[in-house]
Amino acid sequence: MDRRHFLLSAATAAALPPAIARARAIDAAVRTGTIKDVAHVVIFMQENRSFDHYFGALNGVRGFADRFPIPLEGDRTVWMQASGSGPGHPTFVAPFPLETTRTFAHMRMEGTPHNWADAQGAWDEGRMARWPAFKGEHAMAYYKPDDIPFQYALADAFTVCDAWHCSIQSMTNPNRLFLFTGTHDPAGAKGGPGIFNTHDRFPADGGAKDPYLWTTYPERLTQAGVSWRVYQDMADNFNDNSLVGFAPFRAAHEKAPGAEPRLARDGLSTYTLAALKADAMAGTLPQVSYVVAPEAASEHPGPSSPAQGADYTAQVLDALTANPEVWSKTVLLMMFDENDGFFDHVPPPAPPSRNPEGGWLGGSTVDMAGEHHMVRNVRAGAADPPALMGRPYGLGARVPALVISPWSRGGWVSSETFDHTSVIRFLEARFGVMEPNISPWRRAVCGDLTSTLNFKTPNREPRPPAMPATRDTALRAAALPTKTRPPTPTTPKASEQAAGVRPSRPLPYALDTTISVDARAARLAFSNTGKAAAVFHAYNLLDLTPAPRRYTVGPGERLLDGWQLVDGRYDLWILGPAGYHRHFRGVAEPPLGLTAAFDPKAVQLTLTLRNTGDKAIEANAMGNAYALKTWRASVPPGGGLVNAWPLGKQGGWYDLSLTLPGHPGWLRRYAGRLETGRDSISDPEMHGMAQMTREG
Secondary structure, eight states, X not given: OOHHHHHHHHHHHTTOOHHHHHHHXXXXXXXXXXXXXXXXXXXXXXXXXXXXXXXXXXXXXXXXXXXXXXXXXXXXXXXXXXXXXOTTSOSEEOOEEOOTTTOGGGGGBOOOOOSHHHHHHHHGGGTOOOHHHHHOGGGGEEOOTTTSHHHHHHHHXXXXXXXXXXXXXXXXXXXXXHHHHSOOOTTOSSSOOOOSSSSSSOGGGTOOSSOBOSOXXXXXXXHHTOOEEEEBOTTSSTTOOGGGGBHHHHHHHTTOTTOOHHHHHXXXXXXXXXXXXXXXXXXOOOSEEEEOOOGGXXXXXXXXXXXXXXXXXXXXXXXXXXXXXHHTTEEEEEEESOXXXXXXXXXXXXXXXXXXXXXXXXXXXXXXXXXXXXXXXTTTGGGSOGGGTXXXXXXXOBOOEEXXXXXXXXXXEEOSOBOTHHHHHHHHHHHOOOOTTSOHHHHHHSOOSGGGOOSSSOTTSOOOOOOOOSHHHHHHHHTOSSOBOOOOOSSOOOOEEOOOOOEEOOOOOOEEEEEEEOSSEEEEEEEEOSSSOEEEEEEETTOOSSXXXXXXXXXXXXXXXXXXXXXXXXXXXXXXXXXXXEEEEEESXXXXXXXXXXXXXXXXXXXXXXXXXXXXXXXXXXXXXXXXXXXXXXXXXXXXXXXXXXXXXXXTEEEEEEEOTTSTTOEEEEEEEOXXXXXXXXXXXXXXXXXXXXXX
């Protein structure tokens, strides 16, 4: 760690609550320098918050200052949402702060609609232009650092994931099904598809009588001899233990003949945080633990709050760190099941939608079986409208997610795409217990979380002192008499993201998009030479009415697609993971050949220009950020020119535009981060105010 990062880390440590400080002070038990050193994985899923709602203002993540917010009609970006309200309401709504330091009642704010139909409506197959119309204007509210200091301190102390998406565009139980089982039975063969909270309680308490019949991951752990347990209060777990919906667990709970009693003992019994602490102290913590909070601590809007959730999280950390030897071998994975209806600006990577003719708006080189809604939920009735048949299930909106462990200290960010099945993938990597329920598409697109941890040299971070706790604010929030709905500002204002980079984990992406244009169409080629599949989003800026096209491209594969020219024009805007961006625009194509090459060994971007015409072509390559130098060139007839830009000093980040003065409107823009396989930094230009209107 260089001196600058050391000082940054030390400054952060000076403001850590005691539970976080103690967790960060315990070194990892490095023996093999691999994932095998992890003895305990603790999985703690909370309720109903989006990433922007919690961390949009956090430095070094893809938040409010995202340099490439998706385009909307009327020269807006996704930050300017149509209100969907009538007279007396603002036409547009932007994210707005809750300011709990001035109005503490907003700590216990009212929730928003969050079911299958309105989640699909807000996402709108990727258009994301009318979020308040489906979720309410207060869905645009967010917390600032001084509102939720504990959550920000966690992010600064450990590793925050800014591309963790909920698994399905729906509510709590369907998302938790992916956490506990890797699927929701999309074919409907074993009680699914699970798209509603129908099986989140026993039949005696109002749950569906016919249980789910597919195998859960805890059952597979049992069969493999891997110990596990759910820590919860069965009298108050907010119906967040999805195992209650499955036949073997119900049979065990009812002590039916032939039932497996361990399923009820470890999955459907009360083990509070006191038991968690006792097990940690005794050295009997299971290899896999699930923590389910009571309602008041769940962080769900209304019955709970960020302050109450922070205090409960501090108690979880206190329990796990009570025995330093246990914590030295533990990974705590903390995430939220779904976003409620709270806004997040990043378009979820998803399989392509259907076009009106029944084909795909995009494509995939990866098997998409089970990723589209082809079987209606027979219990749902009108809640599962026919208009939503064929829609992609997910991924859904981003949710807050943190990897908290001696192997993840230091305020890192990981921008690899994850969802809730990534938790099972991590358990697969550690314990070798495979989960066949996870679909091929999710296995290809969503990582296994191993990239978020440093198994070889984790103990280089400075050790922080203990600082104030969370209890008083939590009690104050619990004492609020009722939940509130914050008023919508009359004038939308741009939100601000804090400046400052954070260390960033390497990513498995090596992506490219090229274009060829003839008299009829502009044709794009999406290619992937990386280690993981990626989803490209393609927007036609000449017509944003259709849903964007999405392309899932697996490693070593390529996809082609074309757009008809409009009066000889094209204007195509491409988005990929972790800040990847391409913009292709033009009319009356010049006789110019162009190649953009990215060299991870030399850490440089090279442009090669070839003039196939009989007149010289003037070209200007200009850096839009990162101090990339301008290159002005005159390419002679039949000749070629080459120029390179080193990217090492800015962590591989680049943003370069090529224009031709003799061809107004023609543009090629390349932006993103060149991956080298090594640690880097977050986007150093991602700070300041949200971009509310589209660039030219």
